[in-house]
Amino acid sequence: MLRLAPWIIVLSLVLPVVGGTLFIVPPAFGYLPVLGGDDWSFRPWLELAATPGILRSVAVSFSSGLLATGLALIIVFLFLSTIANTRFDRWIQRLISPLLSIPHAAAAFGFAFLIAPSGLLLRWLSPSLTGFERPPDWLLLSDPFGVSLISGLVVKEIPFLLLVSLAGLPQLNAGQRVMLARSLGYLPRVAWFKTVAPALYPLIRLPVYAVLAFATSTVDVAMILGPNLPSTLSVQVVHWFNDPDLSRRFLASAGALLQLLVTASALSVWWGLEKLIGTGFDAWVAGGNRQRFDGTLWLAGRGLMLIATLLPVLGLFALALNSVAGFWRFPDAWPGSMTLSHWLQALPDLARPFWMTMVIATAASVLAVAMVLAALEHEQRRNRPATRALWLLYLPLLVPQVGFLSGITVLSQMAGQAPALWVVVWAHLLFVLPYVYLTLVEPYRHFDFRWVILGRSLGLSVNQAFWRIRLPMMLRPVLTAMALGVAISVSLYLPTQMLGGGRIVTVTTEAVALSSGGDRRLIGVWAMVQAITPFIGFLLALLIPRLLWKERRGMQAL
Amino acid sequence: MERTSGHAGPLAEAGCLQLQDVALELHGHHLLHLNETISPGGVLTVMGPSGSGKSTLLAWIAGFMSPSFHATGRAILDGEDITGRPAEKTGVGLLFQDPLLFPHLSIAGNVRFGARGGKDDVAERVENALDSVGLAGFGHRDPETLSGGQRARVALVRLILSRPRAILLDEPFSKLDAPLRRELRAVVFEHLQQQNVPAVLVTHDQEDADAAGGIVVTID
Numbered sequence: 001m002l003r004l005a006p007w008i009i010v011l012s013l014v015l016p017v018v019g020g021t022l023f024i025v026p027p028a029f030g031y032l033p034v035l036g037g038d039d040w041s042f043r044p045w046l047e048l049a050a051t052p053g054i055l056r057s058v059a060v061s062f063s064s065g066l067l068a069t070g071l072a073l074i075i076v077f078l079f080l081s082t083i084a085n086t087r088f089d090r091w092i093q094r095l096i097s098p099l100l101s102i103p104h105a106a107a108a109f110g111f112a113f114l115i116a117p118s119g120l121l122l123r124w125l126s127p128s129l130t131g132f133e134r135p136p137d138w139l140l141l142s143d144p145f146g147v148s149l150i151s152g153l154v155v156k157e158i159p160f161l162l163l164v165s166l167a168g169l170p171q172l173n174a175g176q177r178v179m180l181a182r183s184l185g186y187l188p189r190v191a192w193f194k195t196v197a198p199a200l201y202p203l204i205r206l207p208v209y210a211v212l213a214f215a216t217s218t219v220d221v222a223m224i225l226g227p228n229l230p231s232t233l234s235v236q237v238v239h240w241f242n243d244p245d246l247s248r249r250f251l252a253s254a255g256a257l258l259q260l261l262v263t264a265s266a267l268s269v270w271w272g273l274e275k276l277i278g279t280g281f282d283a284w285v286a287g288g289n290r291q292r293f294d295g296t297l298w299l300a301g302r303g304l305m306l307i308a309t310l311l312p313v314l315g316l317f318a319l320a321l322n323s324v325a326g327f328w329r330f331p332d333a334w335p336g337s338m339t340l341s342h343w344l345q346a347l348p349d350l351a352r353p354f355w356m357t358m359v360i361a362t363a364a365s366v367l368a369v370a371m372v373l374a375a376l377e378h379e380q381r382r383n384r385p386a387t388r389a390l391w392l393l394y395l396p397l398l399v400p401q402v403g404f405l406s407g408i409t410v411l412s413q414m415a416g417q418a419p420a421l422w423v424v425v426w427a428h429l430l431f432v433l434p435y436v437y438l439t440l441v442e443p444y445r446h447f448d449f450r451w452v453i454l455g456r457s458l459g460l461s462v463n464q465a466f467w468r469i470r471l472p473m474m475l476r477p478v479l480t481a482m483a484l485g486v487a488i489s490v491s492l493y494l495p496t497q498m499l500g501g502g503r504i505v506t507v508t509t510e511a512v513a514l515s516s517g518g519d520r521r522l523i524g525v526w527a528m529v530q531a532i533t534p535f536i537g538f539l540l541a542l543l544i545p546r547l548l549w550k551e552r553r554g555m556q557a558l
Numbered sequence: 559m560e561r562t563s564g565h566a567g568p569l570a571e572a573g574c575l576q577l578q579d580v581a582l583e584l585h586g587h588h589l590l591h592l593n594e595t596i597s598p599g600g601v602l603t604v605m606g607p608s609g610s611g612k613s614t615l616l617a618w619i620a621g622f623m624s625p626s627f628h629a630t631g632r633a634i635l636d637g638e639d640i641t642g643r644p645a646e647k648t649g650v651g652l653l654f655q656d657p658l659l660f661p662h663l664s665i666a667g668n669v670r671f672g673a674r675g676g677k678d679d680v681a682e683r684v685e686n687a688l689d690s691v692g693l694a695g696f697g698h699r700d701p702e703t704l705s706g707g708q709r710a711r712v713a714l715v716r717l718i719l720s721r722p723r724a725i726l727l728d729e730p731f732s733k734l735d736a737p738l739r740r741e742l743r744a745v746v747f748e749h750l751q752q753q754n755v756p757a758v759l760v761t762h763d764q765e766d767a768d769a770a771g772g773i774v775v776t777i778d
Contacts, residue, residue: 450654450658451660453620455671456645457645457648458717461646462644469660473662552662552701553661553700555661555662
C-alpha cells in the first residue's frame, strides 16, 4: 500500500492536468457532440480572432506576466544583496509567512483600496499635497495597460520568491562567498550579485516559472486589478465558460488553448532571456568591476522591499477600515464614523460559504498531508528517494489553471456529473499537494533516524514506530504543513468557481463575485474574512502542540 | 586485529551471542572480520577509531544496517539465527551515546514504552526500576528537567525493562564528563551483570574496556 503512495500522488496530479488539457482540444476545434458540435472545424478560432480587443487581451496577459515576474525577482535579489541581519532584515523575514498566507483576492482588494482614485493613499495626500477636493478622474485602477495588475502581482509574489530564496541560501554559504569577494576589493552588494546571485538563481528556477505561469493566467487578481473591455485573456475565457449560451463553450475552449500557448510562450521568452542575461552577466562578473553601483543597489534593495512589504499591510488596513466605515467624505483621511452594521448585515450570508471554505480546505489538506506522509515514510523505509517522478508535483503550478480546469469541467459535464464537492476537493488537492510536499520533505528527511531504531529495538514494528514515535514527534511540522494547505485552499478561486458550477460557494468565490458590484463596505467585510481565515489554521498549528506538549520542554524546541 | 584475552566458548551454548565469521565491507573495502562467542553476563569490547566499522557491526547485529554496507557471516542468539531479522524481532537492546529519551513522553512513559511482560504490574515495575537507579518519584517529570546523568540512567532502565536477550552499547559514556562517566559506568555494568545476558560494547576509551572486563578486540 505504502509502495503505491508516490504513484498515487503522481497520478492524482498528472491525470487531471494532462487529461483536462487534452480535453479542451476537441471543443476548441468545434467537436463536442453533446453540444451539437459534430464536425471538426476552425470556427471557434475564427470567432476568437473576431472577438473585439482579443489581441490586446493576449498582449496584456503576456506582458503583465513577464513584467510582474521580472520586477518581483529583481526586487527580491536587490534586497537579498543588502541583507546584513539588521533589525529591518529580521522584521522583513518575520513578515514573509503572514504576507504569503494572505489570499490573492484579498491582497488584490487591499491593493485596490489603496491606489484607487478615492483610495486610502490619495485620501492621505489630499487635499494638502494634491489639492484634490474630489477623487481625480484618473484611471488608476484597472488601467488598460495593466499597470495596476502588474503592481499588484509584484507585491503579492515578492514574499513567495523571497521565501524560496531564503530556503536556498544556506546551502550556498552566501556569507563566505561575499566575504571572499570583499577581501578581493568588491563592495558588498556587487560582491553578492557577482558571487551569490548566479548560484542562487538555478535553485529557485522552478518556483520562478510557477510565478510566471500564474501571473500570465491569473483570473481572480485580474478580475480585481486588471483592465476591463477587454479584460485579460484568462478572464475572458472564464466569462465565456460561464455564459448561459452553451455554444460559447467552443469559443471558451479555443480561448483556453490560446491561454496555454500564451503561458508557454511567456515561459520560452523567459528561458531565452535567462540565457541572454546569463551571458551578459558573465561578462559583467569577468569584467572585474568592483566599485560601481554599490550605493544605488543598497538604496534600491532597501527602499523597494520596504514599499513592497508596507503595501499589503496597508492594504489589509484599508480593507478593515472600509468594512467598518460609516459616512466617509472624499478628502477625509479617516471615516467620519465607524459602524459594525456592514458586518452584522453580512454575517448571515457569511456562515454557509465560510463553512464550505473550511470543509474543502480541511479535506484537501488532510488528504494532501496523508499522501505526502505515506510517500515520505515509504522513502525512509526503502532508504532511497521514492521516485524521481515527484518533480511532476510542479505540473499543476506550471500549467495555466483555466487550461486544464476547463477540460475537466467539460469532461465532468459530459459524464453527466453534477457539480460535486469531491471534484472540487480534488481540484484543490492539485494545488495544495505541491506546497505540503515542499514543507514536509526537509523536516522528514532530517528527523534523527536513531529514534526509529531505538523504538524498534524496544520491540515496535515499523508501523508502530511511525504512529508512536515519528508522528507525535513531528506533530509541529505536520500541523504547519496542514495550515499551509488550508491557506492555499482558501486562496483558490478558479477551481471552486469552475468545478463547483456556481453551486459550491466559498468565501473566495463570493468575495471575487462582489468585485463587479463595487460596494466597498461589503467587499471590505468579505475580503477581511478571506484574509483572516488562513490565520485560523496557522494559529491552531501553533497552539495545538503548545497545549498538547505543555509539560514537554523538548517538544517546544523541535 | 588482535585479541588480548578471553576464549571462544563451546558451540550454541544457551543464552550465548555467537558472531560467526562476521565480515563487513563498505564499497568493496574490507572493514573488519570477527569470530566470537559472548556468554551470558559476558562483554565483548570492540575498540577502534571512528570509521573502522565498529558501530556498523552493532547496526548489523540489531538488524538495521545501512544498505551501503555489505556483511557476511551469522549472528546466533541463544541458539537462534537472528541474522537479517527485522530489528524488533532480534531481541537485541541498544544503548546509544545520547540517552534519546522521547521528548513527547514523561519519564515513566519513556520507561514503559519498551516494557515487555504483563500489563498489570507494569506501573509498579517502572517505579521499582526508577528506584533502583535513584530516580524514585521522577516518573511524572519531563525528560528535559533531568540532568545528563539522570537521563542516561532512565535510558538504561528503559532498556532493562524491555527484557533484551542481548545488549549492544554504542560508546554509551563518551559524551559524559569524567566523574559522571565513572559513576555511570559502574551503574551500567552492575545492571548488565544482573541481567545475565551477553553484551557487545563499542568504545575508544581504554577505561571502558577495563571496566567491562571481557574479551577485547581492537580493529584498525
